[in-house]
Amino acid sequence: MSERDAVMLVYFSQLVIMRIMGLRSRNYIDQPTGLFNRLRLEEDIRQVSSSGKRHKLYAVDVISPKFLNDVVKALGYSFSQDLMLNVKARLQSVLPKNCTLYKISPTRFGFLLSADEPIEAICLKILSDFNDPVDCQGIPILMQTGIGVLPIIDSEEKDWLRLVVGAADDARVRNIGWTMYQPKLDAAQKRVFAVLSSLLDAVRSTDQLNLVFHPKIKLPSFACESVEALIRWNHPTLGPISPAEFIPLAEKTALMHSLTIWVLEAVTAQANQWKSQGIKLRIGMNVTVSDLENSKFVDAIVGLIEKGRLDPKALELEFTESMLMTDPNTVVAQLERARALGIEISVDDFGTGYSNWTYLRQLPVNTVKLDQSLISNLHTNEKDKRLVKTLIELAKGLGYRVVAEGVETENTLSLISRWGCTEA
Structure with a gap:
């Protein structure tokens, strides 16, 4: 090979490496935040699950997708991206040193930690920090944070991210802060x-x-x-x-x-x-x-x-x-x-x-139907008796037919009939 050919070959190899790195970057990097993305997290989960060392996977659901959509409609995409960059900075400031943060969806972040790290302390630290609104372009946005935690305890192939995201979403929706993954929750979501x-x-x-x-x-x-x-x-x-x-x-x-x-x-x-x-x-x-x-x-x-x-x-x-x-x-x-x-x-x-x-x-x-929760306790609850009697009188006074739901005893039937109820 001539010297010119050798130089050309080195040059081509550099182009190939640049191309590979570019593809890798696009595949594994979330462009708006610069964080590793879901694909990279899934790859890293596979590695830690086969390493023999126990880890825990965390998902942080910061706001509902609907709320983010409302932010985009009201303030634009650039504002929503700046908001997520500020959320990223807040999360990185409270996570343990050398902990890698991943962006796994528009409203969710994730990270892996050794099983030795105290779960509750980490979750409460994040939740406490996000009690304060995230300031973005001078506008304070209050987060609706939920954290899901899932132990990575074996090398069996599982949809780890789906499971932990479900737990995080459940914690956010129920406003309980954080929760461990529960198999019964996954079963309910599948149903x-x-x-x-x-x-x-x-x-x-x-x-x-x-x-x-x-x-x-x-x-x-x-x-x-x-x-x-x-x-x-x-x-x-x-x-x-x-x-x-x-x-x-x-x-x-x-x-x-x-x-x-x-x-x-x-x-x-x-x-x-x-x-x-x-x-x-x-x-x-x-x-x-x-x-x-x-x-x-x-x-x-x-x-x-x-x-x-x-x-x-x-x-x-x-x-x-x-x-x-x-x-x-x-x-x-x-x-x-x-x-x-x-x-x-x-x-x-x-x-x-x-x-x-x-x-x-x-x-x-034409008709008002009295809920069975009011009717079922008529024979034992004096307040319900007075309320139902008054409701029947008012409804009939306004010209409505009145239907009582859940009439199951002779005593209840006798009472509502005496008060003028139209149907049962």
Whole structure:
């Protein structure tokens, strides 16, 4: 090889090394903060798990993703990056010397420490420091910090980061500061995912969802003129899933609209079947904030009425009074549309929310339903007796029908009948 060729080869080798270092930097460095990123942390976790030395993995969840998004919308991306740089500096100032800090997501940081380091002391030091707002461009931002801790105790391949991030998020959401990873928490999160990911299939299937009907008995005649539709879900592998579990999850996603439309279609079909058998019953169905925050749900009702499939007098919509705290103008507008169609409107769980009578009398409401938590203790609690009696008198004075939920004893039935309750 000539001297010129040798020089050229050295030059090429330097270019290759520069390229490798550039790729490594881009793969392992979080550009906005200059910290090692999630990929590098995962690599380092693999190394310490196979080293035979016990370590603990920490994740620090500083704020909720929604709050960071609000910061971006209000103050811009450059502000949010400066905020995270200030958070980085604060964390590095309280961590042990030579501890490497990693940026593992837009709102989360992580680090590894020897198992000998005192967990509680480290976590409390971080939490104490973040009790003070993080100053960014002269604006104090209060963090919502949660810390998750997970022992790295074996070389078995696990999704370590997912587990510790789940613990940190749980600590932040529950406002408990810090928590060790708990297997039951991971199991609960997996179930949530399984339930949500199965719900769309359930809506599309013909054999997973069904309705049961709870009778409402007129007082004092004991005639049954209406029922409440309650959804049930029998999952092919998980078995029966309570609506108390899957409805709150669905409300956080776009699936809620599909679920409500399924119930509306099922209620319509049942009403028509009963009508063909000579049975005349009004069917009540529950609606949520997401059902009434736009016109889609009431539009669907209008479509069924126009096609002659639904008699509006056969339908009653039940909503909780707490919904009015979310977006009252939109909710009221949609309820008024439904009422104008001839549909009955009922306030569910009355007495457990803010019970604003001045506001309530402005709503297109026919019925108030007294929550079963008030009814269940009537025979033992004098305060509940006075409260329920007063609520019935006030509601009837304003022209509402009054339904008592959870009537299970002769004594309770006798009391609410005497006080003038309309249905049970």
